[in-house]
Amino acid sequence: MGSGGLVVMDEDTCMVDVARYFLHFTQEESCGKCAPCREGTMRMLQILEKICDGKGTPQDLDTLESLCRVVKTTSLCGLGQSAPNPVLATLRYFRSEYEAHIYDKKCHAGVCTELLDITINADKCKGCTVCVDVCPTGAIKGERKKPHVIDPAVCIKCQACMVKCKFGAISRG
Amino acid sequence: MSETNVMINGIKIGVPEGASILQAAEAAGIKIPTLCFHPDQEVKANCRICVVEVEGQKNLMPACATKITEGMVINTTASRVLEARRMILELILAHHPQDCLHCARGGSCELQQISSEYDVRFSRFPQENAELSLDHSSPSIVRDPNKCILCGRCIECCTETQTVSALGLAHRGFESQVVPSIGQDLFESPCVMCGQCIHACPVGAISVREQTDDLLDAITDPDKVVVTQIAPAVRLAIAEAFGAAGDQLLMGQLVSALKMLGFDHILHTNFTADLTIMEEAQELLERINHHGTLPMFTSCCPAWVRFAEVFYPSSLEHLSTCKSPQQMFGALVKTYWAQKAGIDPERIFSVSIMPCTAKKYEAVRPEMIDSQYADVDMVLTTHEIVRLLKMAGINPLNLPETEFDPWMSEYTGSAVLFGASGGVMEAALRTVCEKVTGKPLEKLDFVEVRGMKGIKEATVDMNGTIVKVAAAHTLSKARVLMEQAAAGTSPYHFIEIMACPGGCIGGGGQPLTLSNTQRARRMNDIYTEDRSRKLRKSHENHEIKLLYDDFLHEAPGHRAHELLHTKYSLKKKNP
Ligand code: SF4
Ligand code: SF4
Ligand code: SF4
Ligand code: SF4
Ligand code: SF4
Ligand code: SF4
Ligand code: FES
Numbered sequence: 087m088g089s090g091g092l093v094v095m096d097e098d099t100c101m102v103d104v105a106r107y108f109l110h111f112t113q114e115e116s117c118g119k120c121a122p123c124r125e126g127t128m129r130m131l132q133i134l135e136k137i138c139d140g141k142g143t144p145q146d147l148d149t150l151e152s153l154c155r156v157v158k159t160t161s162l163c164g165l166g167q168s169a170p171n172p173v174l175a176t177l178r179y180f181r182s183e184y185e186a187h188i189y190d191k192k193c194h195a196g197v198c199t200e201l202l203d204i205t206i207n208a209d210k211c212k213g214c215t216v217c218v219d220v221c222p223t224g225a226i227k228g229e230r231k232k233p234h235v236i237d238p239a240v241c242i243k244c245q246a247c248m249v250k251c252k253f254g255a256i257s258r259g
Numbered sequence: 260m261s262e263t264n265v266m267i268n269g270i271k272i273g274v275p276e277g278a279s280i281l282q283a284a285e286a287a288g289i290k291i292p293t294l295c296f297h298p299d300q301e302v303k304a305n306c307r308i309c310v311v312e313v314e315g316q317k318n319l320m321p322a323c324a325t326k327i328t329e330g331m332v333i334n335t336t337a338s339r340v341l342e343a344r345r346m347i348l349e350l351i352l353a354h355h356p357q358d359c360l361h362c363a364r365g366g367s368c369e370l371q372q373i374s375s376e377y378d379v380r381f382s383r384f385p386q387e388n389a390e391l392s393l394d395h396s397s398p399s400i401v402r403d404p405n406k407c408i409l410c411g412r413c414i415e416c417c418t419e420t421q422t423v424s425a426l427g428l429a430h431r432g433f434e435s436q437v438v439p440s441i442g443q444d445l446f447e448s449p450c451v452m453c454g455q456c457i458h459a460c461p462v463g464a465i466s467v468r469e470q471t472d473d474l475l476d477a478i479t480d481p482d483k484v485v486v487t488q489i490a491p492a493v494r495l496a497i498a499e500a501f502g503a504a505g506d507q508l509l510m511g512q513l514v515s516a517l518k519m520l521g522f523d524h525i526l527h528t529n530f531t532a533d534l535t536i537m538e539e540a541q542e543l544l545e546r547i548n549h550h551g552t553l554p555m556f557t558s559c560c561p562a563w564v565r566f567a568e569v570f571y572p573s574s575l576e577h578l579s580t581c582k583s584p585q586q587m588f589g590a591l592v593k594t595y596w597a598q599k600a601g602i603d604p605e606r607i608f609s610v611s612i613m614p615c616t617a618k619k620y621e622a623v624r625p626e627m628i629d630s631q632y633a634d635v636d637m638v639l640t641t642h643e644i645v646r647l648l649k650m651a652g653i654n655p656l657n658l659p660e661t662e663f664d665p666w667m668s669e670y671t672g673s674a675v676l677f678g679a680s681g682g683v684m685e686a687a688l689r690t691v692c693e694k695v696t697g698k699p700l701e702k703l704d705f706v707e708v709r710g711m712k713g714i715k716e717a718t719v720d721m722n723g724t725i726v727k728v729a730a731a732h733t734l735s736k737a738r739v740l741m742e743q744a745a746a747g748t749s750p751y752h753f754i755e756i757m758a759c760p761g762g763c764i765g766g767g768g769q770p771l772t773l774s775n776t777q778r779a780r781r782m783n784d785i786y787t788e789d790r791s792r793k794l795r796k797s798h799e800n801h802e803i804k805l806l807y808d809d810f811l812h813e814a815p816g817h818r819a820h821e822l823l824h825t826k827y828s829l830k831k832k833n834p
Contacts, residue, residue, distance in 0.1 A: 113432065113433070114432065115432075116431070116432040116433070117431055117432065118409070118430070118432040118433065118434070118435035119305050119409075120304075120305045120306070120307055121305065121306050121307055121308075121347055121351055121408070121409075122307050122343075122346075122347055124409070124432055124433055124435065125347075125350035125353070125354055125433070126346075126350055127432075127433075128432075128433045129350060129353070129384050132384070132385070145383070149383045149384075153346065155339065155342065156342065156343045156346040156347065159310075159317070159318045159339070159343065160307045160310050160318070160319050160321075160343050160347065161307070162305065162307070167318065
C-alpha cells in the first residue's frame with residue numbers, strides 16, 4: 087500500500103475503508119512543516135470519511151484525485167509524498183467500490199456501517215421478539231407473533247439482531 | 260562568477276552560478292508566487308506555493324529552494340503547476356479566517372494578494388478555523404494566531420536576527436501553532452517588542468497594537484491640548500506610503516497634515532535627539548575622565564534596553580543613563596514647554612509619532628513619570644499615522660508648508676542622523692570631538708559608522724585622546740558586543756545599538772513591509788537630509804542652548820538629571 091507492506095484482503099474488505107485507515111495513520115504522522123501535507127492529508131481523510139459515511143459526491147472524487155496529485159508531487163518529505171499512495175492504488179484497482187459508495191450509497195463489503203440497511207423480512211419473521219431484546223437502541227418494534235420492523239432512523243447497524251435471529255429473517259444490504 | 264544556462268518557459272537565459280530557480284525566473288521577468296520565502300532570510304521551503312516543473316523530475320520542485328544546474332529546463336506555467344498552487348492556496352484558506360475586511364493586513368497581505376492573483380474564490384473544503392484567542396498582552400504588538408500560515412518567518416527573525424527567541428512552534432500536523440516560547444503570552448515571554456516579526460510576517464498574524472481610536476478621542480476632548488513630537492525616521496516612510504520618494508515630502512507639509520488631523524501643537528523629537536547628544540557626550544567624557552564603566556552603550560532604543568535588562572541584567576551599568584529622545588521630550592513637554600507656552604501641564608496630552616513599536620512599551624514603563632504626569636501619553640507608529648491620514652483623505656504631499664511650534668522643534672543634521680544605524684554615534688562624535696579639542700571639526704562625516712554592515716567601528720583621535728567606537732544594528736550583533744563588554748574584553752569606549760535592521764528607518768512601526776534594500780535606500784535619504792541642514796552639530800542648536808540657560812541650569816539642584824536620566828533595573832520579566 088505504498089509503504090512496502092503487504093496487506094491481505096478478501097471480499098469482506100472495503101477498499102475505501104482501507105484507504106481511510108491508512109490516511110488516518112499518515113495524517114497523525116504529518117509533522118506539519120509543509121502546507122500540502124499538513125493541510126492536504128487532513129482533507130483527504132475528511133473526504134474518505136465522507137465517502138464511507140455515504141455522503142460523498144462525484145465532485146469529492148475529483149477533489150480527492152487532485153489532492154492526491156498535489157500532495158504527492160509537492161510535499162517536502164517522503165511521508166507527504168507517499169501519503170496519497172493508498173488512495174491512488176485503491177482508486178486505480180477498485181474505482182468501482184468508490185463509485186458504489188458515492189452513486190449507489192452501498193458498501194458491498196458491509197464495512198461502512200452508515201451505508202448498511204438492516205431489514206426484517208416479514209415473510210420469514212415469526213415475531214419471536216429475540217431481536218427486540220438484543221437491540222441496544224430499541225430500534226425494533228412489533229407485536230409478538232407478528233412480523234417486526236426496524237426503524238432505520240434509530241438503528242445503529244450493530245447487526246446484533248441479525249446474529250441472534252434463529253429464522254434468518256434479518257439481513258443487511 | 261560564471262554563468263549557468265537554463266531554459267524557462269522556452270526562454271534561454273544565463274544566470275549566475277548557484278542561483279535558485281526563483282532568482283533565475285526573476286531574471287527572466289517571470290514572477291513565481293512565494294509565501295515562506297523572505298529576501299533577507301534563509302530558505303524554508305515549507306509553503307510549497309512556488310513549485311515549478313523541472314524536466315526529468317517526477318515531483319514538482321520548490322523554486323525558492325532549488326538551485327539551477329546547467330541545461331535545466333523549467334516550466335512555471337504547466338497545468339499541474341497551476342493546479343498545485345491553487346490547491347495549496349485553497350488548503351491554506353480553508354484553515355484560515357475569511358476576515359480580510361477586518362484584518363490589520365487587508366490590502367498589504369501576501370496571502371490575500373496571491374489568492375486574488377490565482378483567482379481562488381471558492382473552496383472545496385469545509386472551513387475549519389481553530390478559534391484561538393488573540394494575544395493582546397503586549398503594549399506594542401497584537402498576535403492573531405488564527406491567521407498564522409506557519410511560514411516560520413517570525414521565528415527566524417526573532418531567533419536568528421534578534422536572538423530573543425520569544426516565538427516557537429508547538430504541536431504537530433494540522434494542530435501546529437506558533438506560540439510564545441516561554442509563558443502564556445507575549446508579555447510573559449522575553450519579547451523585547453522590536454516589532455521586526457511584524458515585518459517578517461506575510462499575513463495579518465502579527466500586527467502593531469493600534470491606538471488611533473484613543474487618539475481621536477483625545478483630539479475631540481476640548482479639555483485636552485494635544486501636543487505631538489515627530490521622530491526622525493517618520494517623514495521618509497510617510498512619503499513612501501504615499502507613493503513618493505522619501506525626500507519629496509517636506510517636514511512643513513507633514514506639520515500641515517497633522518494640524519489638519521487636529522493636533523494642537525507640533526514639535527520635534529529631533530530637538531530632544533540633539534539634547535540626548537549633549538547629555539550623552541557629557542556622560543561619555545565623564546566616564547572616560549573619571550574611570551567610569553566602559554564601554555558605554557547608547558540607551559535610546561527601548562527594545563535594546565529591554566534586551567539588556569532581560570539577557571544581561573548584571574551588566575546594566577554599561578548603559579548610558581540618558582533617557583531616549585522620546586522620553587526626554589515627554590519629561591520636558593509637561594514642564595519646560597508648558598511653562599514657555601503658558602499651558603497647564605494637566606491639560607497636555609503628549610503624543611509621539613514613532614517608527615517604533617517598542618516606544619509604546621517604553622512610554623508605559625513605570626519610571627517614566629518624571630514630569631509628575633505620564634511623560635508620554637500615547638505613542639502612535641508611522642503605520643497608524645498613515646492610516647489616519649488616508650482615512651481623513653489627506654495626502655501631505657499636496658499640502659503647503661506650516662512652521663513647527665517653537666521652543667522644542669529646532670534641530671540639526673545630527674538629530675536627523677538618529678534615524679539610521681550609526682547615526683547616534685556620528686552625531687555624538689561631532690559634539691565630543693569639538694568638546695575635547697575645542698576646535699571646529701574639519702570633516703563632519705564619519706562614514707565608517709554608516710551603512711548596512713552589522714557591526715561598524717571607528718577609531719577617532721581627539722588631540723591624542725584615542726576613542727574607539729562601534730555601532731551595531733539587530734540584537735544578534737548587539738549580543739556580540741555586549742558579550743565582550745560583560746567579559747571585560749571590549750576594545751571600545753562607546754557603542755551604539757539599534758535593535759532594528761538599519762536602525763529606526765527600519766523600525767517595527769513603519770508601514771509594511773520592509774526589506775533590507777529599502778532600509779539601505781532610506782539610510783541614504785537620511786544622509787542627504789543631514790547634509791542639507793545649515794546646522795549639523797547638536798551643540799549648535801539655539802533652542803537647546805535656550806533650554807539649558809532658561810530651565811535646566813537656572814534651577815538649583817539636578818533638574819537635568821531628574822528629568823533626562825534614568826536607571827535600569829534587573830528585569831527577568833515584564834512589570
Ligand atoms: S511532508 Fe514531511 S515535512 Fe511536510 S508536513 Fe508531511 S511530514 Fe512534515
Ligand atoms: S442492527 Fe443493531 S441497532 Fe439495528 S435493529 Fe438490529 S440490533 Fe437494533
Ligand atoms: S491575513 Fe491576509 S488573507 Fe488572512 S484575513 Fe488577513 S488579509 Fe485576509
Ligand atoms: S517583537 Fe521582536 S522580540 Fe518580540 S517576538 Fe517580535 S521579533 Fe521577537
Ligand atoms: S506568525 Fe506570521 S511569520 Fe510567523 S509563522 Fe505565522 S504567518 Fe509566518
Ligand atoms: S531601532 Fe529604533 S525603531 Fe527599532 S526598536 Fe530601536 S528605537 Fe525602536
Ligand atoms: S516560497 Fe518556496 S516553498 Fe515557500
